[in-house]
Amino acid sequence: MTSTVPPRTTREWQAADAAHFLHPFTDFQSLAKKGSRIITKADNIYLTDSDGHRILDAMSGLWCVNVGYGQQALIDAATRQLKELPFYNAFFQTATPPAIELAELLSEVTPPQFSRVFFSGSGSEGNDTVVRMVRRYWDILGHPQRSVIISRNNAYHGSTMAGASLGGMSGMHAQGGLPIPGIEHIEQPYWFANGGDLGRDEFGRVAAGWLEQKILAVGPDKVAAFIGEPVQGAGGVIVPPDTYWPEIQRICDKYGVLLVSDEVICGFGRTGHWFGCERFGTRPDLMTFAKGVTSGYVPLGGVMVGDRIAKVLIEQGGEFEHGYTYSGHPVSCAVALANIRLIQELKLVERVRDDTGPYLAQVYTQLADHPLVAEAQTCGLMGALLLARRDAKGGRARPFAPEVGIGMVCRGHCFANGLIMRAVGDRMIIAPPLVMTRAQIDEMAALIRRCLDLTL
Numbered sequence: 320m321t322s323t324v325p326p327r328t329t330r331e332w333q334a335a336d337a338a339h340f341l342h343p344f345t346d347f348q349s350l351a352k353k354g355s356r357i358i359t360k361a362d363n364i365y366l367t368d369s370d371g372h373r374i375l376d377a378m379s380g381l382w383c384v385n386v387g388y389g390q391q392a393l394i395d396a397a398t399r400q401l402k403e404l405p406f407y408n409a410f411f412q413t414a415t416p417p418a419i420e421l422a423e424l425l426s427e428v429t430p431p432q433f434s435r436v437f438f439s440g441s442g443s444e445g446n447d448t449v450v451r452m453v454r455r456y457w458d459i460l461g462h463p464q465r466s467v468i469i470s471r472n473n474a475y476h477g478s479t480m481a482g483a484s485l486g487g488m489s490g491m492h493a494q495g496g497l498p499i500p501g502i503e504h505i506e507q508p509y510w511f512a513n514g515g516d517l518g519r520d521e522f523g524r525v526a527a528g529w530l531e532q533k534i535l536a537v538g539p540d541k542v543a544a545f546i547g548e549p550v551q552g553a554g555g556v557i558v559p560p561d562t563y564w565p566e567i568q569r570i571c572d573k574y575g576v577l578l579v580s581d582e583v584i585c586g587f588g589r590t591g592h593w594f595g596c597e598r599f600g601t602r603p604d605l606m607t608f609a610k611g612v613t614s615g616y617v618p619l620g621g622v623m624v625g626d627r628i629a630k631v632l633i634e635q636g637g638e639f640e641h642g643y644t645y646s647g648h649p650v651s652c653a654v655a656l657a658n659i660r661l662i663q664e665l666k667l668v669e670r671v672r673d674d675t676g677p678y679l680a681q682v683y684t685q686l687a688d689h690p691l692v693a694e695a696q697t698c699g700l701m702g703a704l705l706l707a708r709r710d711a712k713g714g715r716a717r718p719f720a721p722e723v724g725i726g727m728v729c730r731g732h733c734f735a736n737g738l739i740m741r742a743v744g745d746r747m748i749i750a751p752p753l754v755m756t757r758a759q760i761d762e763m764a765a766l767i768r769r770c771l772d773l774t775l
């Protein structure tokens with residue numbers, strides 16, 4: 320097959336990039352100085368850059384390429400649908416077969432309380448939908464004052480006004496007049512930062528208790544919903560103690576607060592379960608998804624709407640004045656169908672749960688011996704290494720000063736050594752494609768160890 324990339328040198332690409340392309344979440348000046356790395360091709364779990372270097376993509380692009388690159392079934396599904404019907408919308412009482420079939424299949428693979436879906440184009444739009452939908456739900460029921468949504472510091476729920484407001488990223492809140500009114504935040508269940516002297520299980524219960532305190536402070540009759548990622552992804556792959564989510568569920572039930580699980584990262588097998596809420600034992604009322612639903616081949620997101628909410632919206636609500644041009648885009652839905660069927664056919668969820676997930680956990684236990692690593696955590700095929708100064712006497716590790724930029728130093732070595740790992744402060748994180756084999760986990764671990772050695 321001939322390449323679709325016109326022949327330009329890396330420098331030429333970089334010059335055009337710097338002249339015209341404003342990248343997301345990027346310091347424009349520093350990018351212009353360094354130049355982007357231009358990715359031209361990919362196959363399985365490997366990328367190729369414009370200089371021909373092979374790179375192991377331990378981040379699945381941006382947490383999304385669950386089935387790996389180059390899957391013919393997805394390419395064929397997109398091609399067929401582009402020829403048959405490239406676009407039609409779902410507004411004004413029309414629908415297309417792929418959107419209907421995908422809605423059906425989603426209700427099969429999601430937990431039993433979900434038989435309906437509202438499609439969006441991305442995870443951020445999905446979370447905007449959540450904000451409008453939970454407020455609409457309480458409105459219809461005659462409780463318009465129930466409009467406050469509680470979220471967590473260091474959460475990531477997207478970059479639209481509502482998504483970024485739900486998120487708890489202080490840098491984002493500092494720009495553009497965020498958060499929007501009616502969003503409250505509590506502290507995250509990050510034991511290393513907030514656990515003090517508590518054991519992990521005890522800390523999980525204490526951290527969940529912060530939700531109850533916030534509900535009482537706001538007033539239970541004003542709280543519409545609580546939203547959280549089962550494992551905080553962009554915040555640094557923060558895996559909560561197992562005691563956390565069941566206690567959150569109990570508190571939501573106690574006060575009639577809707578529980579929203581943001582499954583944009585944790586959905587579609589990432590945790591070794593179809594959805595993260597199944598791994599952590601919650602029964603959410605709403606579930607946001609995106610990324611892994613199409614393995615990132617084309618954009619698609621949405622919200623699974625629990626039957627309790629759908630019933631009120633449908634039977635009592637009249638028109639829900641909300642939607643996107645690309646809600647249920649037929650090409651995206653056709654690719655999502657092929658993607659979910661491939662996940663089923665390859666038994667990727669079971670593979671992560673029973674084989675590669677436990678194997679990654681074992682490999683990470685070994686990496687935890689590295690002198691630079693204070694904590695190694697995994698959940699399914701996600702992992703985090705906390706880089707800190709070990710205490711020689713076996714006491715608690717001490718964080719590096721932020722000026723050291725330890726994560727970015729390590730990330731630089733990864734970049735130079737053919738590995739994409741992401742740095743979130745002092746946490747080095749991974750979320751590789753779910754097709755990754757044990758041998759590829761070994762290959763990745765050897766690269767990680769080399770980069771940690773170089774960072775020392």
Ligand code: PLP
Pocket residue numbers: 441442443444446475476477478548552553581582583584609610620
């Ligand atoms: N929610 C979570 C948990 C995410 O990780 C992300 C993106 O990383 C989003 C929402 C936003 O999704 P998108 O970038 O598709 O808008």
